[in-house]
Amino acid sequence: MRLTREQIVSAYVEILGSERVITDEQTLKDNSADRYYKVENIFGIYALPLPAAVVKPGTPQEVARVLKFANENGINVVPKTGGSATEGGLETVVEDSIVVDGSGMNQILNIDIANMLATVQCGVCLEDLENELREIGYTTGHSPQSKPLAQYGGLVATRSIGQFSTLYGGIEDMLVGVETVFPNGEICRIKNVPRRAAGPDIRHLVIGNEGALNFITEVTVKIFRYYPENNKFYGYLLNDMKTGLEILREVITQGYRPSVARLYDKEDGLYHFRHFSDGRCVLIFVAEGPKPIADATGAAIEEIVSTFGSADRVEDKLIEDWFDNLNWDVSKIEEERVEIRETLINGFTTEISGNWSVIHDIYTNALARIRNEISAEFSLLGGHSSHSYLNGTNMYFVYYYKIDVDPTEERSTYHDPIQNIIVEETLKLGGSMCHHHGVGKHRTHFLAEEYGSSLYMLETLKAAFDPNGIMNRGTIFPLKK
Ligand SMILES: Cc1cc2nc3c(=O)[nH]c(=O)nc-3n(C[C@H](O)[C@H](O)[C@H](O)COP(=O)(O)OP(=O)(O)OC[C@H]3O[C@@H](n4cnc5c(N)ncnc54)[C@H](O)[C@@H]3O)c2cc1C
Numbered sequence: 001m002r003l004t005r006e007q008i009v010s011a012y013v014e015i016l017g018s019e020r021v022i023t024d025e026q027t028l029k030d031n032s033a034d035r036y037y038k039v040e041n042i043f044g045i046y047a048l049p050l051p052a053a054v055v056k057p058g059t060p061q062e063v064a065r066v067l068k069f070a071n072e073n074g075i076n077v078v079p080k081t082g083g084s085a086t087e088g089g090l091e092t093v094v095e096d097s098i099v100v101d102g103s104g105m106n107q108i109l110n111i112d113i114a115n116m117l118a119t120v121q122c123g124v125c126l127e128d129l130e131n132e133l134r135e136i137g138y139t140t141g142h143s144p145q146s147k148p149l150a151q152y153g154g155l156v157a158t159r160s161i162g163q164f165s166t167l168y169g170g171i172e173d174m175l176v177g178v179e180t181v182f183p184n185g186e187i188c189r190i191k192n193v194p195r196r197a198a199g200p201d202i203r204h205l206v207i208g209n210e211g212a213l214n215f216i217t218e219v220t221v222k223i224f225r226y227y228p229e230n231n232k233f234y235g236y237l238l239n240d241m242k243t244g245l246e247i248l249r250e251v252i253t254q255g256y257r258p259s260v261a262r263l264y265d266k267e268d269g270l271y272h273f274r275h276f277s278d279g280r281c282v283l284i285f286v287a288e289g290p291k292p293i294a295d296a297t298g299a300a301i302e303e304i305v306s307t308f309g310s311a312d313r314v315e316d317k318l319i320e321d322w323f324d325n326l327n328w329d330v331s332k333i334e335e336e337r338v339e340i341r342e343t344l345i346n347g348f349t350t351e352i353s354g355n356w357s358v359i360h361d362i363y364t365n366a367l368a369r370i371r372n373e374i375s376a377e378f379s380l381l382g383g384h385s386s387h388s389y390l391n392g393t394n395m396y397f398v399y400y401y402k403i404d405v406d407p408t409e410e411r412s413t414y415h416d417p418i419q420n421i422i423v424e425e426t427l428k429l430g431g432s433m434c435h436h437h438g439v440g441k442h443r444t445h446f447l448a449e450e451y452g453s454s455l456y457m458l459e460t461l462k463a464a465f466d467p468n469g470i471m472n473r474g475t476i477f478p479l480k481k
Contacts, residue, residue, distance in 0.1 A: 003073050005096050008052045011073075012098065015065050020056040020104075027054055031099045034083065034090035036440065039346050042337050043407045051078070052096040056104050060179060060187050060217040066100055067215060068185030077183075079211035081123055081151035085158065086349075087440025089210045100215060102153045108132060109218070117176060117192055119220040122153030127327075139226040141168030141259075144436065148329035152219040158438030159208030163326055164259035165387040166252070167288065168224065170436070172207050179218035180206050192220045210438050225290075232287040232298040233319035236311040237280040241265050242360050243308055244283045245385065245393065249356045250304045251285070252388050256297050260286035260323070265363075267382030268398055273322070276314050283311065284319055344407070345379050347400040348415050350422045354431030355392035359385070363395050366425040373421065376401035376414045387436070394434050397422050 003011070012021045022028075028050040033041060040047060052075075057063045070077045076094035080101045083090065092099065106123035111133065118140070120129055127148045130140050143162035144150060150160065156178065161170035168174065177192035190203055205213055238244050244263035251261065262284045269277035283305075287297035305311050340346055354362045363383055370381060380400040385393045401414050423433060433439055433446045 003075070003096075005052045008073075008075060008096055008098065011069060012053055012055050012066070015069060016055055016057060016062060020058070022054040022056070023052075025050075031078075031080070031090070031101075032092045034085040034088060034440075036086060036088040036091070038337075039340060039403065039407050042340055045407070048091055048093055049095045049097070051092045051099045054080075054099040054101050056101045058104055060181055063100065063102070063181045063215050063217055064185040064187055066098075067181055067183050070098060071183040071185070077211075077215075079153065079157065079215045081153035082125065082146070082149050083154075084146045084149040084437075085154065085440060086437050087435055087442065089158065089438050089440035089443075091441060093441075102215070102217065103151060105217060106151075111136075111138075111223070113138070113223075115192070116223050117220050118223050119177075119192075119218065120152050121218055122151065122216050124152050126150050126152070126155060133223055134226055137226055138223045140174065140221060141224045142171065142174060142221075143326060145326060145328050146437075147327045149333070152221075153216045156207055156216050156219055157210050159436075160438075161387055161436040163262075163386065164286075164288075166261045166389075167257045167259035170387075171221075172204070174221045175203060175207060175219065176222055177220040178203060178206050178216060180214040180216045182214045187217070188214075189218075208438065210440065210443055212443060227289060227291070227294070230288060230291045230294040231320075231323075232294055233316040233323060234285040234287070234298065234301050234305075235276075235314040235316070235319040236283040236305055237276075237278060237314060238263075238283055238308075238311050239280060241281055241363060243310060244281050245356070245360055247283060247305055247308055247311070248385060248388050248393060250307075251301060252390060254300065254304065256300050258285040258297055258301065259288045260284055261388045262384055262386045264384040265382045267380055268384045269382075271380050271382070271398070273318070276318050284322070286319070286323060344403040345400055346403055346415075347380070347398070348418070349396055349398050350419045351394055351396045351433075351435045351437075352422060352426040352431050353387075353389075353392060353394040353434035354426065354429060357392075358429040358431060359393055359395055362426050362429050362431050365429075366397065366422045369421045369425060370399070370418055374401075374414060374418055376418075377404065378402075394436075396436075 009023055029046045031054050032046055032048045032050050055066055057066050076097040078092055078097055078099045080090055080099050081103050103123040105121040107121045108124055110119040133139055141164055143164050144160050155171050177190050179189045181187050248261055248263055264282040266279055266281055269282040273282050285301050287294045378401050383395050383397045386396050387394045399418055405413050432450055439446045
């Protein structure tokens with residue numbers, strides 16, 4: 001039999017104590033949605049069922065007890081840390097859910113210079129770890145725009161990626177080991193080793209799971225030496241995106257790894273760099289690392305760009321200034337709330353990835369369809385490529401539109417249809433959804449789209465390692481304890 005709200009709350013008060021089971025109405029409202037519903041939140045509209053409680057465990061053992069009770073009683077659990085999610089991953093769509101808030105588990109547990117590792121609890125804010133590391137000459141290499149807001153549980157759960165990804169990769173390249181709690185209360189650890197070859201890498205059941213499989217309590221990431229004095233900044237104005245994408249491809253495929261390699265189209269360029277973009281596309285590189293590497297990367301960028309002729313270099317200082325103001329903190333979120341309320345202009349983003357051969361077509365097709373099919377008045381409709389890989393790049397679509405209807409209806413009127421067009425055009429040309437901030441409420445749909453029949457592989461993973469199964473059992477040695 002389903003428990004009532006009151007029974008759920010009193011059970012958790014018994015498990016955690018009343019001060020860590022929050023039930024005041026405004027907290028429940030604020031925890032019923034994330035920034036996917038930001039306009040509604042600004043206008044005080046809470047359309048989703050409110051959670052029964054926000055519970056705040058302080059140890060992995062408490063997380064285990066919280067999840068076990070939920071599991072045994074069919075209570076929906078929404079894990080949370082920094083609360084900066086943008087894709088609906090924090091929506092409490094199921095009646096009487098509990099939000100399990102890990103932000104109180106916020107200790108930096110170990111900085112291990114010998115092995116270049118940092119171990120943190122899930123509620124450690126990325127900026128706090130980064131600041132602490134920089135003081136002693138190291139860095140996480142991770143710089144999502146939400147660095148001052150996002151915490152390690154969410155960073156791993158959303159498969160986050162930052163602005164220096166071309167050099168350091170996404171969180172999947174940084175995560176070494178993890179501790180996570182499964183719904184039955186089992187606490188599992190994946191240890192910190194440089195590489196493993198024992199079957200499929202099950203860290204990937206944790207990375208990007210968006211709270212749908214387990215609750216991350218502790219994370220160990222790589223750290224890197226920090227050489228800000230060697231940073232070199234490059235900015236160019238170009239006439240079209242195609243040239244910019246070709247330059248990006250050339251730099252990356254020749255084997256160079258600038259930390260920042262970004263290309264903004266004319267519209268997005270005007271938005272970010274109005275003071276110098278002159279209505280043209282903006283291409284940005286930052287070369288970093290030990291001096292000989294930063295210098296060589298910089299020299300190669302200059303040479304490669306020069307072979308494309310039409311690129312005009314801007315002052316390095318302009319790019320350095322941009323670099324020094326990359327992030328959004330709580331005050332910026334507040335500013336945005338005021339701005340949306342006053343202007344009724346809402347901004348959103350959708351990010352996809354595609355191989356070099358299709359990315360330009362995805363970009364132009366999606367933008368053309370949005371212009372033709374969506375009646376919104378746009379104050380910005382454009383995009384940029386911000387993470388490049390050997391095989392291709394991503395495209396980050398940015399759209400700011402006038403809310404000309406009841407703000408409570410705005411999301412379904414514009415944001416969803418725009419996002420749908422981008423997704424359709426991407427999948428048509430063989431690209432993939434690649435929200436750096438997770439796919440949130442679209443998770444189930446995109447998993448099926450992305451992996452199709454290979455989801456079967458995931459389902460059979462367990463069976464494949466069953467000693468009584470039919471596939472290549474080999475000789476099985478019992479583990480000596
Ligand atoms: C202004 C702004 C800029 C942003 N820029 C970027 C960017 O550049 N790159 C980027 O990747 N993202 C970006 N994001 C999105 C967001 O910051 C990231 O997704 C971030 O990783 C979320 O971390 P969080 O701690 O805030 O997680 P939350 O918002 O608390 O949760 C996010 C998701 O992770 C799950 N989750 C949270 N904690 C846990 C846990 N302990 N165990 C299991 N699941 C958990 C939640 O259920 C939810 O689905 C941006 C967001 C904002 C508001």
